[in-house]
Each structure stands twice: as structure tokens, then as C-alpha cells.
Amino acid sequence: MANYVHVLPKHIWEKVEDNKTYTGEDSAVGCGPYKFVNVDKDAQISYYEAVNDYFYGDVTVKKVSIHSFSNHDALLMAMKNNEIDAMFDYSNPLPATLAGSIIGVKNLDSGMSPNQGHNQLTFGFNKAPTNDVSFRKATAYALDWKLLSTVTAGEYGNIPGWGVVAPSNVGYDSSIPKLAQDKEKAKAILDKAGYLDKNGDGFREFPDGRQMDVLISPQFSAAKKPLFLRYAEIIANDLKAVGVKTHLDEQIISSQEYSSKFIKSGECELFIGYTTSGKAAYDTAYFYLIKGFSPGGWPTCEDPEFYAHYSKLMNAMSRQEYLDSIKAIQKKNADEVLGLALCWDTVFFPYRTDNFKGWINYPSWGVINNSTWFNVKAK
Structure with missing residues (x-):
């Protein structure tokens, strides 16, 4: 408050x-x-x-x-x-x-100590192709998780799980598997969803034949700028390897004013940001992934089931109610992929x-x- x-x-x-x-x-x-x-x-x-x-x-x-x-x-x-x-x-x-x-x-x-917070990749739900669960899952399989963990925290970085919530937080679900790169699986998912290279230029088009060029937007942060740009480079290279063309939002990384406006616009596609340790400990990273709770207008996902689970979490009257809600959200994220933690790291x-x-x-x-x-x- x-x-x-x-x-x-x-x-x-x-x-x-x-x-x-x-x-x-x-x-x-x-x-x-x-x-x-x-x-x-x-x-x-x-x-x-x-x-x-x-x-x-x-x-x-x-x-x-x-x-x-x-x-x-x-x-x-x-x-x-x-x-x-x-x-x-x-x-x-x-x-x-x-x-x-x-x-x-x-x-x-x-x-x-283990970090409760983390850096994350958020998918936009107002624009294609990131509003397609098939594209989101393919992205997760395309990424080099070992490299992302290493550039984040060296030997102190750990590959995250599909549930986003880090192990040091209350309600972490250890039954949800860790992320793993599988380029062939990523390609197969994209093929099945209709994202094909129809003109032979090496990049996939939308199922209706339109050119596809996905926007990567790192959140403005003076302290995290070098790391976020490295993330963007890795994500761009890994998606290129499975035939997805991307481009970097050059304006957002250099202007805090523009970054604030962009976040509220709902126009993000692949957004690189972070959840602080204080927010992660109670509200969790889903505060920035599910629309309707953040006053800053960050998230764009309006899935009613996600909303219901998170609303129960935010209004939980008991520890058990909180645990039930956060575990349900983690399992659903493993299926729907609202966002992905980029590393579970250690802090000093x-x-x-x-x-x-x-x-x-x-x-x-x-x-x-x-x-x-x-x-x-x-x-």
C-alpha cells in the first residue's frame, strides 16, 4: 500500500x-x-x-x-x-x-544467497506471432538455456524451469521440469503451426504468407543494459537458427521516457525485463505477466483462468490458499507460456x-x- x-x-x-x-x-x-x-x-x-x-x-x-x-x-x-x-x-x-x-x-x-527475483522474457498477447502458444513454446525450445544462465551469473547461474518462480520462493513447484534447448522440436512446432519459409529466403512467414519480423524489446535499465543487450543477441541468434527473423528495438534501450510509454502501449512482442526480489517474494513474477494487477500496464495476457488463479493468490486468506494458487499458475504457465525466467541465479x-x-x-x-x-x- x-x-x-x-x-x-x-x-x-x-x-x-x-x-x-x-x-x-x-x-x-x-x-x-x-x-x-x-x-x-x-x-x-x-x-x-x-x-x-x-x-x-x-x-x-x-x-x-x-x-x-x-x-x-x-x-x-x-x-x-x-x-x-x-x-x-x-x-x-x-x-x-x-x-x-x-x-x-x-x-x-x-x-x-539464492535470488528470489530474476530476469525474464515476457510474451506480448496483443500481436502475432507471440499471441500464439505454439510460437511461444517454439521460442522456449529454441533458446540456449545454458548460455543464458552463464551470461547472467557465470558458475552461479542455474537453468530455470517452465514455472518461472525460482526455488527460493514460497510455493515453488519442483515437479515442473527445467527448460532445455531442442532446436529440432522448435522447428517441428513452428512447421505444424504453419510458420513456414514459403519464399525460400531462409526465414519463416506467417501462416497467411505475410512477412514475419519479431520485435525484441529490452526494458530500459542503466544497470542492466549490457546484460539485456546480450540477452537480445542470444535470443535473436537462437530464433534465427530455427528460421525466425527478429529485430531489436533500438529506441527503448536508450530512452526511459519511450520505454515507459512502450510498456503501457501493449505493443510488446518479445520483452526482456525483470522481477525484483521484493516483488517475487509475495506477488511473484506473474504480477508482470497477467493483466489486471499491475498499475503500470505491463502485461497483456487476459486469459480468464490465469486471472482467476492470480486473483486468488493476491487475496489469499491462508498460506494453503496461496500455495494452491501459485502452484496452479506455474503448471498452467508450463502449458501456456506467458513468460520465461532467463536464469535462476545467486546474488551477492x-x-x-x-x-x-x-x-x-x-x-x-x-x-x-x-x-x-x-x-x-x-x-
């Missing part, structure tokens, strides 16, 4: 005419165990102090400073130099390619172990979490 409704103290803000420009001392309104003290813009450091009599319990960490870094290399250098104690960046962990530089280092813990949120004790490493989140402030103590 806090994502959509912002509650503000009336006695402060009822007097403010332009809340976008107001910078008075009472404008820094907090709702947690800390209050803002100061910021050093040049050093990119902000300072906080614990509030008195916090309702949740006694705060063991009395002061916190947050240091911002331009990249992960700079962050790691600061951690190794004992300038910072822990890393946090919501759903943006240390890249697996840098994991080797911290694993086994004295006084450092890699903060390794490193922290120092020599200055403080009592760290609790939350999966997919790291040691900076709501337990930290009430457990961590100086050694």
Missing part, C-alpha cells in the same frame, strides 16, 4: 504551497527507526541517528552513514579499505563476475565481519534489512 498511497503529517504540509520545492527543516519526514541528520553532497554521504523510544524495540545501531558509489568496483574498494561495512542496493546485487574478488577474502563475507551483497557481530543475511536482500538495526553490535 505504501507504494501507492503516501501519508504525510498534516501539521507540516498543510502550510506548504509547493511541496516539490519545499526544503524546510521539518520537510525531512521519516517513518523508521532513524532520522536524517545531514548530507555531504560532495562526498556523497548522508548521516542518520536513531530515534528515541522506537515502537519496534531497542535500536542497537545508534548512527548510520550511507555512502553512494558510482559503480561496484568503487564500492568494493571502499569495503576492502574498511571505509564501509555492508552493501545494499535494492534488487541490484554485486555482479557474479566480481564474486571471485571477495570470496575467501579475510574479514569479508560474500553475502551469497558483501559485508565486513571484523567490526560488528549479529549480521543476519536475508536471501536476495543482504544484511541491510529490518533485523539489522536491532541485532548488530560492535565487536
